[in-house]
Amino acid sequence: MVFDLDPGPGTSIVECCSVARWITGELGDEKVYAKTSGSKGLQLYMPLPKMTSMRQATSTPAREGDREGPPEAVVSLMRKELRKNKVLIDWSQNSPSKTTVAVYSLRARSAPTVSTPVTWKEIDACAKSGDPNKLRFTASDVLRRVDKLGDLMAGLVADSGNDRR
Numbered sequence: 001m002v003f004d005l006d007p008g009p010g011t012s013i014v015e016c017c018s019v020a021r022w023i024t025g026e027l028g029d030e031k032v033y034a035k036t037s038g039s040k041g042l043q044l045y046m047p048l049p050k051m052t053s054m055r056q057a058t059s060t061p062a063r064e065g066d067r068e069g070p071p072e073a074v075v076s077l078m079r080k081e082l083r084k085n086k087v088l089i090d091w092s093q094n095s096p097s098k099t100t101v102a103v104y105s106l107r108a109r110s111a112p113t114v115s116t117p118v119t120w121k122e123i124d125a126c127a128k129s130g131d132p133n134k135l136r137f138t139a140s141d142v143l144r145r146v147d148k149l150g151d152l153m154a155g156l157v158a159d160s161g162n163d164r165r
Helices: 013-027 053-067 120-129 139-149 154-159
Strands: 002-007 033-036 042-045 085-090
Touching: 002 013, 013 042, 013 085, 013 120
Parallel strands: none
Antiparallel strands: 002 042, 002 085, 033 042
């Protein structure tokens, strides 16, 4: 299951970090894996037991965010006029017809950035600092990170029960 946190106008990955922490406060973070989109947002991945509808599983917390969560920070409807100064929890990304940028993908920019797995400590530090550049990574940054930290997303496959190693 993926929670795609997409910052609207007036917000950045900093606000996405705060929303990510609200989501993990609701779900727990022991099996939630986070990565940057390599652009402006943050994505949370969580293995689920077999379910009939992943869309329903993610749309419920996203819509509850509109009511119970940090209402000043979250929206679950995609209409552009509702997204100013809010983070969209794009639960629709769990549809088979949607695509989400793969981990370690380079984004097409004049200075390419990479969709990079991050730790909860890094997410908390970004939220506290207010500096979106804390979670901006280039290809050479990522190579150093993997050497130092390993693949922070590797556990997702094992936790999902689909480990085929």
